[in-house]
Amino acid sequence: MENWDVIIVGAGSAGLSAGIYAVRSGLKTLILDEKLAGGTIADASIVVNYPGFAEISGGELADKMAAHCRKVGATIHDLEPATELELKGEKKTVKTAKTSYEANVVIFSTGSHYREVNVKGEKEFRGRGVSYCGVCDGPFFKGKTVLVVGGGNTACITTLYLSGLAAKVFVIHRRQAFRAEESLVTDISAKSNVTVMWNTEIKEIKGDKQVTAVTLIDNVTGKTSELAVDAVFVQIGEAPNSQLVKAAGVETDEQGYIKVDVKQQTNLPGVFAAGDVTDQPIKQVGTAVGQGITAALEAYSYIKRPYYRK
Numbered sequence: 042m043e044n045w046d047v048i049i050v051g052a053g054s055a056g057l058s059a060g061i062y063a064v065r066s067g068l069k070t071l072i073l074d075e076k077l078a079g080g081t082i083a084d085a086s087i088v089v090n091y092p093g094f095a096e097i098s099g100g101e102l103a104d105k106m107a108a109h110c111r112k113v114g115a116t117i118h119d120l121e122p123a124t125e126l127e128l129k130g131e132k133k134t135v136k137t138a139k140t141s142y143e144a145n146v147v148i149f150s151t152g153s154h155y156r157e158v159n160v161k162g163e164k165e166f167r168g169r170g171v172s173y174c175g176v177c178d179g180p181f182f183k184g185k186t187v188l189v190v191g192g193g194n195t196a197c198i199t200t201l202y203l204s205g206l207a208a209k210v211f212v213i214h215r216r217q218a219f220r221a222e223e224s225l226v227t228d229i230s231a232k233s234n235v236t237v238m239w240n241t242e243i244k245e246i247k248g249d250k251q252v253t254a255v256t257l258i259d260n261v262t263g264k265t266s267e268l269a270v271d272a273v274f275v276q277i278g279e280a281p282n283s284q285l286v287k288a289a290g291v292e293t294d295e296q297g298y299i300k301v302d303v304k305q306q307t308n309l310p311g312v313f314a315a316g317d318v319t320d321q322p323i324k325q326v327g328t329a330v331g332q333g334i335t336a337a338l339e340a341y342s343y344i345k346r347p348y349y350r351k
């Protein structure tokens with residue numbers, strides 16, 4: 042069995058940042074990713090809020106992070122997902138389809154995935170008008186007409202945010218009322234450029250190069266209608282990629298996000314987590330990077346300073 046100081050599962054912004062700091066601290070570091078290293082930010086057409094890069098494509102930022110991590114000496118195995126974990130003992134085991142690895146510390150940074158509406162056109166126009174992140178992509182639709190799908194807190198916050206940018210914001214919700222904080226609902230009703238359509242679901246997203254329209258269905262009457270929009274913001278929740286760690290005894294909150302303390306430590310000694318998979322509220326590259334750095338430096342302390350565990 043191969044031995045490592047640290048195994049990082051997930052080579053996105055959090056995992057790659059953890060990798061850079063772990064290697065530079067002198068830890069023998071392996072990073073596994075089920076896809077190519079770089080993570081979810083590669084899906085962003087343009088990133089304009091990561092300090093140091095006034096404007097960069099998500100793909101380029103992801104590639105730069107992975108190249109930086111490799112340059113400092115991390116071993117990254119692309120296309121090798123972790124499939125099983127044993128995390129309770131002093132030595133941790135990470136299994137993949139190829140082999141088993143052993144390490145003193147595991148850092149879990151597998152991110153999350155946005156829940157999809159699963160309609161025709163959604164995948165085709167992802168990044169071309171279909172977005173799952175209002176803060177990230179909203180500014181590209183200044184003065185345009187946008188649609189928000191969803192009725193919870195996230196959908197309402199996104200609606201309010203977009204109402205300050207877009208000329209017109211439509212919101213569709215499959216129920217008769219929002220399931221959100223009262224103050225958000227009140228704020229939305231005060232916005233003159235927001236129209237809410239109750240009992241309405243999305244059936245199809247249409248376009249050519251970019252989104253141009255959606256087909257909607259009234260789930261009470263069954264009547265369909267067409268609405269011209271420039272963007273569709275799907276805001277029906279996210280799901281953390283935490284099934285593996287949960288099965289290995291790591292505590293999560295009720296939505297499945299890994300519970301961590303300020304050191305990014307989970308309930309299991311020697312098991313850390315960072316980025317979108319954790320229960321920390323802000324899900325951005327900058328926050329994932331910061332959490333990855335903390336996890337790696339705390340992993341260093343855990344391994345190299347025995348008094349740390351007392």
Ligand SMILES: Cc1cc2nc3c(=O)[nH]c(=O)nc-3n(C[C@H](O)[C@H](O)[C@H](O)COP(=O)(O)OP(=O)(O)OC[C@H]3O[C@@H](n4cnc5c(N)ncnc54)[C@H](O)[C@@H]3O)c2cc1C
Pocket residue numbers: 050051052053054055056073074075076077078079080081082083084085086087088089090091121122123124150151152153172173174176177178282285315316317318324325326327329
């Ligand atoms: C379209 C879009 C646009 C965005 N735009 C912005 C933006 O402009 N600015 C910003 O700050 N944020 C943006 N975000 C959010 C940002 O991408 C995330 O906050 C950030 O990527 C989180 O990093 P992470 O490392 O926690 O997770 P991720 O980047 O999701 O990385 C997780 C990695 O874990 C891997 N993985 C999962 N399961 C396993 C497994 N079992 N074994 C091995 N590997 C596994 C995945 O393949 C993935 O590479 C955007 C997100 C999207 C979807």
